[in-house]
Amino acid sequence: VRAIVRPVDLLEVKGISIPQGYYLHRGHGWAKIEEGNTVRIGIDDFAGRVFGSFSTIETPLIGKVIRQGEDSFKLITGTEEARMMSPVSGVVVSTNNGLREKAECVSMAPYADGWFVTVHATALRQDLKRLMINKEASGFIGKELEALYRAIEESGGPLAADGGFIAPGLISSMHELDWNKMRKRFLRT
DSSP states (O other): OOOOOOOOOEEEETTEEEETTOEEOTTSEEEEEOSTTEEEEEEOHHHHHHHOOOSEEEOOOTTOEEOBTSEEEEEEETTEEEEEEBSSOEEEEEEOGGGGTOTTHHHHOTTTTTOOEEEEESSHHHHHTTSEETHHHHHHHHHHHHHHHHHHHHHHOOOOSSOOOOOTTHHHHOTTSOHHHHIIIIIOO
């Protein structure tokens, strides 16, 4: 299965991209409604930058039922791993086979080539009530960035006030940051 990638307008929050029309989950998964009840799922730019340079992404098999808020995806970076919650409930109808060869595209192009699965959503109307979109999503990312900056300052001293953006794989480049604390705080798993 190949996705057709169309350009979309982006909201930017201090270098973190949020495409308009994409719903965000508090665990940093995104959901894009396609046709009918088909929803494409992936990880947002914030989590891709903080946790990324992924070596492996494990997704549920086609036909598997996943539920909103439940751990459904495994993200592996070197020796560290984390789970990501599903932003919606449904039955997996396709997986991104390209992730087997290029898991790094999750960090580099999370909303394009870095998608995880598509699902036939089974409770879409209810699930959307617990997701954020547009301004609500950008406000959420702004608060998450503030929490991240505090965590960096607590572990490694003050940050330069240069307005720098988060580079992909932040945790692996800052050994002072505790993977498990960051996973619990931001992925909420």
